[in-house]
Amino acid sequence: GAVVSQHPSRVICKSGTSVKIECRSLDFQATTMFWYRQFPKKSLMLMATSNEGSKATYEQGVEKDKFLINHASLTLSTLTVTSAHPEDSSFYICSARALQGGDTEAFFGQGTRLTVV
Amino acid sequence: GQNIDQPTEMTATEGAIVQINCTYQTSGFNGLFWYQQHAGEAPTFLSYNVLDGLEEKGRFSSFLSRSKGYSYLLLKELQMKDSASYLCAPMDSNYQLIWGAGTKLIIKP
Numbered sequence: 514g515a516v517v518s519q520h521p522s523r524v525i526c527k528s529g530t531s532v533k534i535e536c537r538s539l540d541f542q543a544t545t546m547f548w549y550r551q552f553p554k555k556s557l558m559l560m561a562t563s564n565e566g567s568k569a570t571y572e573q574g575v576e577k578d579k580f581l582i583n584h585a586s587l588t589l590s591t592l593t594v595t596s597a598h599p600e601d602s603s604f605y606i607c608s609a610r611a612l613q614g615g616d617t618e619a620f621f622g623q624g625t626r627l628t629v630v
Numbered sequence: 631g632q633n634i635d636q637p638t639e640m641t642a643t644e645g646a647i648v649q650i651n652c653t654y655q656t657s658g659f660n661g662l663f664w665y666q667q668h669a670g671e672a673p674t675f676l677s678y679n680v681l682d683g684l685e686e687k688g689r690f691s692s693f694l695s696r697s698k699g700y701s702y703l704l705l706k707e708l709q710m711k712d713s714a715s716y717l718c719a720p721m722d723s724n725y726q727l728i729w730g731a732g733t734k735l736i737i738k739p
Contacts, residue, residue, distance in 0.1 A: 519672075545725070556717070556731040557673070606672045610725070619663070619727060624672035 515541045517609045519622025526597055526629055534592045534625045536607030542587035543609035547619070548580075551604045563590055597629040632656045634730030636718050641736045642708055650703045650716050650733045658723020664692050664703045665717040667732065673717055676703070705735075713737045 516539040526532050536546060545564050549557040561577075563569035563584035571577045581593040590609075594601055607622040635653045642648040654662070661680035665673035679685055679694035679701065691704040703716055715732040722728055 547727075549729075557729045559726065559729070562726065604670075608727075618675065618678055620675070621665075621672045626670070 515539075515609075515611075515618075515620045517543075517607065517620045517622045519607050519625060521625060522623055523626045524628070526627070528598055528629055529596055531593055531595045532597055532627060534594075534605055534607070534627075536590045536592070536609065536622050538588050538609045538611075538620070541609075541611045543590070543611055544587065545610050546584055546590040547608040547610075548582060548590075548592050549606045549608065551606060551624075557606065560592075594627065597627070599629045602627055602629045632722065632728050634718055634720070634728060636716075636730050636733045638731070639734045639736065641738060642705075644708055644710060644737055644739050646708050647704065647706050648708060648735065650705075650718075650735070652701045652703070652718030652730070654699050654701070654718065654720045654728070654730075656720045656722045656728055659696060660721040660723065660725055662692075662694055662701050662718065662720040663727065664690075664701075665719060667715045667717060669714075676716075708737050710737050710739070 518537045548560045550560050551557050560575045561569045561571045561582050563582050565584050565587050569582040584590040604626050606624045608619045610619045663678050664676040667673040677692035684693045689706045694701045715734050717732040719727040719729050
């Protein structure tokens with residue numbers, strides 16, 4: 514299957530700083546990328562959907578000024594957690610999909626474990 | 631609304647067969663995915679069903695009945711490494727995956 518590369522896999526940052534997470538589709542063009550957040554023993558929670566070249570669509574309850582998403586190209590989307598706080602500590606996962614030729618499978622990145630201290 | 635219903639936890643024996651059921655309600659339907667997730671890792675793709683019937687792929691098979699809003703994942707010849715959470719995720723009319731909490735599968739020797 515197609516490869517989605519997400520990094521960093523782990524990051525520890527201090528409260529008040531910002532952290533950027535990158536998600537790249539390596540061998541296909543991702544027209545749509547999804548950002549998820551997962552708390553321990555809970556299901557994946559969709560945070561936002563981004564389409565290349567347009568503003569991201571955020572799910573209800575997700576602060577768009579805190580979680581900045583940029584999908585500047587067909588192979589790269591970034592999530593920036595601004596002014597991070599300990600409650601932002603979580604597992605963040607990106608997913609990319611190319612709606613071409615009826616292929617609607619979503620490919621996941623490896624995930625990023627963020628710890629805010 | 632949209633919701634997914636799967637058992638929270640199941641236990642099975644190494645070498646046996648286990649079936650994980652999933653019922654769903656979504657706004658529109660564009661297929662259903664099954665993912666496997668080991669603790670602390672991202673989900674990995676197992677199967678995708680868009681038509682009714684059984685799709686077999688090695689030790690794993692997935693079944694779909696669109697009229698019943700029902701799917702199951704069948705795992706044969708269970709191995710210890712199959713201990714993981716299994717996520718049923720239907721895709722709605724906007725091509726968004728709807729996630730449940732998953733089924734934690736525990737394999738015992």
